[in-house]
Amino acid sequence: MKNYGFGPTDLLVPQTLDMKKWSVVACDQYTSQPEYWERVRSFIGGEPSTLHLMLPEVDLGNAQPEPIYGRMEEYLSQNIFRTLPSSMIYVKRTLHDGTVRQGLIGALDLECYDYHKGATTLCRATEGTVEERLPPRIRIREKAPIEMPHIMVLIDDPAYTVIEALEQSQAAFPKLYDFELMEKGGHIQGFIIDEKKAAPILEAIGNLAGEAESPLLFAVGDGNHSLATAKVCYENLKKELGEQALNHPARYCLIELTNLHSPALQFEPIHRVVAHTDTDKLMAFLEEKGLKEGDAFDQKIVVVKKGERKIYSFATESSKLAVGSLQNALDAYLSKEEGEIDYIHGDDVVEALTGAEGAIGFILPDVSKNDLFPTVVKDGALPRKTFSMGHAHDKRFYLECRRIRKA
Numbered sequence: 453m454k455n456y457g458f459g460p461t462d463l464l465v466p467q468t469l470d471m472k473k474w475s476v477v478a479c480d481q482y483t484s485q486p487e488y489w490e491r492v493r494s495f496i497g498g499e500p501s502t503l504h505l506m507l508p509e510v511d512l513g514n515a516q517p518e519p520i521y522g523r524m525e526e527y528l529s530q531n532i533f534r535t536l537p538s539s540m541i542y543v544k545r546t547l548h549d550g551t552v553r554q555g556l557i558g559a560l561d562l563e564c565y566d567y568h569k570g571a572t573t574l575c576r577a578t579e580g581t582v583e584e585r586l587p588p589r590i591r592i593r594e595k596a597p598i599e600m601p602h603i604m605v606l607i608d609d610p611a612y613t614v615i616e617a618l619e620q621s622q623a624a625f626p627k628l629y630d631f632e633l634m635e636k637g638g639h640i641q642g643f644i645i646d647e648k649k650a651a652p653i654l655e656a657i658g659n660l661a662g663e664a665e666s667p668l669l670f671a672v673g674d675g676n677h678s679l680a681t682a683k684v685c686y687e688n689l690k691k692e693l694g695e696q697a698l699n700h701p702a703r704y705c706l707i708e709l710t711n712l713h714s715p716a717l718q719f720e721p722i723h724r725v726v727a728h729t730d731t732d733k734l735m736a737f738l739e740e741k742g743l744k745e746g747d748a749f750d751q752k753i754v755v756v757k758k759g760e761r762k763i764y765s766f767a768t769e770s771s772k773l774a775v776g777s778l779q780n781a782l783d784a785y786l787s788k789e790e791g792e793i794d795y796i797h798g799d800d801v802v803e804a805l806t807g808a809e810g811a812i813g814f815i816l817p818d819v820s821k822n823d824l825f826p827t828v829v830k831d832g833a834l835p836r837k838t839f840s841m842g843h844a845h846d847k848r849f850y851l852e853c854r855r856i857r858k859a
Contacts, residue, residue, distance in 0.1 A: 456658045456669060457564030457574045460540050460647050461704060463557070464533035464598065464853040469500050471631040475640070475851045476503045478602035478675070481844040483509050484725070484794050484805060488635070495634060500532055502600055502850035507592060517592045524597050533853065538647040542618045542625055543708060546639040547846050553716035554615050556653070557642075557852055559704035560605065560670070560679075567672075567680040569832035574661070575605065575670035578828050580836040581680045589681040594688070597857045600850040601706040603675030604841060607660060608668075608825045609711045614656045616711060624649065629851070636845040642852075657709075668829050671712070673841050674848065679705060702856045708848055710841075712821055721775070721816040722795045722837045724782065725805045729791030731757060731812040737789075741781040742768025751777055756806045756813035772827075775816050776835035795837040797844050 466474055473496045482488040489508050496503050504523045507516075527533065541557035565575035593599070607614060618625075625643035632639050645653070661667040672679055682705040690697040697703065710717060726734060735743075735755070743753075749765035751774035770780045782793060796802050802813035819839045827834060841847075 455561070456654070456661060457561040458558050458657060458670065458707075458709065459561075459654055460538045460645070460650050461559035461706065461854060463536040463539050463541065463706075464855065465536060465628060465851070466500070466532055467534045469532065471629060471851075472634055473499050473501050475631075475633055475637075475849040476501060476506075477635065477637060477845065477849050478847045479506045480509045480602070480675070480678075481797075481847050484796065484801070486510050492635065500527065505598070505600060505853075506850065512588050517595065520592060521596060528597065536628075536644060540645040540650050540653070541628060541852060542615075542622065542643040542645055544641045544643075547716060547842070548636045548638050551716040553710065553714055553846075554618070555604070555708040555710045556615050556618070556645075557601065557706065557708050558650075559854070560603075560707045562683050562686045562703055562705055563698075565670075565679065565683055567676070567683060571832070572666035574667065575672070576668055576828055577676050577680070577833050578606075578671050578673065578824060579676055579834045579838055581676060581833075582836060585677050586681055586684060589677060590684055593681055593856075594685050595857070597855060597859075598853045599682070599706055599856045600853050601675075601708060602848045602850060603679050603705065603707040604673045604710050604848055605679075605707045606671045606673045606710055606712040606824070607657065608671070608713070609660055610713045612711065612713070613659065614653065614711065615709065616714070617656065618645075618653070621649075633849055637849055638846070640849070640851070668825055670709075671825060671828055673710065673712075675707075679707070701854070701858065704854075706852065706854045712824060717821070718842050719819050719821045719839045720797060720842060721818055722797060722840050723799070723802045723816055724778065724814040724837075725794050725796050725802055725811060726782065726786070726791045726813075727794070727805070727808070727811045729789065729810055729812070731810065733789065734785055734791065734812060737785045738764075738778075738781050741770070741784070742766050742777075743781070752817060753778060754815035756802055756815060757811075758807055759803060761815075771835060772831070773819070773835060773838065775819075775838045778814055778816070779835045779837075797840055 543555040567577040628642040751766040806813040
């Protein structure tokens with residue numbers, strides 16, 4: 453069978469733990485809400501948890517990987533994990549609103565992935581990768597003995613031939629876990645798929661590639677910078693080890709595969725808040741870049757300041773999407789003026805964060821998920837932080853692990 457870059461791997465899962473305390477939401481969530489992470493720390497205490505194996509991005513500026521490495525080694529030596537050899541996991545996640553999102557945990561071959569614009573690999577980034585954001589992530593991953601996935605990668609499967617089709621075979625897959633997640637995370641179930649049972653699944657994935665010479669088979673939905681970090685670490689390993697790196701476990705990265713067309717997968721726009729700036733100067737700059745009050749033009753946004761919302765639109769477009777025109781203008785402004793930008797999920801959070809002096813928010817329109825694959829093929833990538841797959845509490849929770857350094 454042809455290798456399409458995704459398949460079973462040796463998985464590590466906890467044996468007998470409080471799984472609600474073990475499983476924690478992706479590190480790149482709630483970056484402007486440190487109180488969320490304080491609640492999580494208080495709830496978990498000193499018990500075994502993926503919280504101790506990662507660094508929330510709210511603390512990323514103070515990245516100290518050594519304590520994380522130590523806790524990983526501790527968990528490995530204490531036999532907290534059981535090993536599932538050459539396996540995948542069929543995941544059913546009941547979200548906070550009751551909808552069920554299905555996924556497939558497995559290993560992505562980093563040889564088949566490139567995050568640079570213009571890539572023609574099987575797996576590509578859907579948004580621009582900010583190289584400056586990678587070094588602190590690299591410091592955490594480069595010597596870590598294990599990895600955990602919060603990366604979600606999309607397949608374009610409108611006929612539901614791969615992941616949703618697994619529901620028909622669920623009875624043949626042993627149940628691995630079944631528990632409630634913390635902080636509105638919903639409920640999650642996992643079912644083991646061994647290597648033999650994985651063969652028809654991998655064949656169905658290969659069928660999606662069709663006859664295209666350079667098909668886009670996998671598009672990164674969540675965790676773009678984490679997957680790019682894994683790629684950089686692997687490329688560095690190749691420089692160090694040469695051809696031996698091709699057989700190294702760090703050649704692969706653990707991900708959850710999800711169908712773009714899943715009814716439970718909702719694309720949410722990612723809004724912007726700029727704090728610690730002269731908001732009048734910023735708005736004057738945006739107006740120079742073509743932003744006009746009112747909805748006379750196609751690319752519309754909502755500007756929020758001290759609880760007041762106003763509709764604006766771009767008379768001059770620097771991108772095919774409103775988010776791109778706005779981001780280009782904000783980047784230009786912040787390259788010269790004071791201000792800190794943050795990327796926000798939810799209108800209510802934008803409003804809460806823009807009540808203070810020196811803060812202003814920009815609420816962006818919805819993005820059609822049906823345009824995702826064609827846009828990535830045509831343009832290379834969307835502007836960074838264009839969309840999010842659901843609310844923060846619906847993001848992937850850390851749970852399964854995998855060795856990325858040889859024992």
